[in-house]
Amino acid sequence: QVQLEESGGGLVQAGGSLRLSCAASGRTTRPYAMGWFRQAPGKERDFVAASWSDTYVADSVKGRFTISRDNAKNTMFLQMNSLKPEDTAIYYCAARTGYGGRWIPSRRDEYDSWGQGTQVTVSA
Numbered sequence: 130q131v132q133l134e135e136s137g138g139g140l141v142q143a144g145g146s147l148r149l150s151c152a153a154s155g156r157t158t159r160p161y162a163m164g165w166f167r168q169a170p171g172k173e174r175d176f177v178a179a180s181w182s183d184t185y186v187a188d189s190v191k192g193r194f195t196i197s198r199d200n201a202k203n204t205m206f207l208q209m210n211s212l213k214p215e216d217t218a219i220y221y222c223a224a225r226t227g228y229g230g231r232w233i234p235s236r237r238d239e240y241d242s243w244g245q246g247t248q249v250t251v252s253a
Contacts, residue, residue, distance in 0.1 A: 130155060130156060130241055130242045131153045131156050131157055131161060132153070132154045133153055133223070133244035134151070134152050134154075134244055134245070135150065135151050135221070135244045136149070136152075137149040138247030138248045139250070142252050143212060143213055143251055143253055145212050146208070146211075147212065147249060149206065151165075152203065153204070160226075160227065161225055161228055162180065162230075163180050163181075163205045163222065163224050164179035164222075164225075164240060165177040165178045165179070165196065165205075166220070166223060167218035168218055174237060177190055177207070178190070178195075178196035179233045179234055179235055180196050180197070180198050180233070181230075181232075181233045182233070184233070185233040187235075190216070193210050193212075194207060194210070195207070205222065209249070216249060220248075221243055222243070223237075223242065224241070224242040226241060
């Protein structure tokens, strides 16, 4: 497993932007997929975006959110633009070590490491 730490959350007005970061440490020498999930109060933890051989972004944020990785620094980013109040949630970074699938993992149970989460609040 790897250890993950998110940063970059905060309060922003609708239409604004935030950039989340996720720093990985530990067993980062093995290939690992990385992803972002979010959980709003009273709701399930939903997939947002993931990076493996390519990137994949959920339809709900497509065109507004961009996922990227800096493998040399073991860091993943989520650039969030045109934020909406419905984007308010705790955003979690996730990783799957030793991943070898052909598809980009988008289910929670496909990941084995999770960060503590960072709060993103978008005001109307």
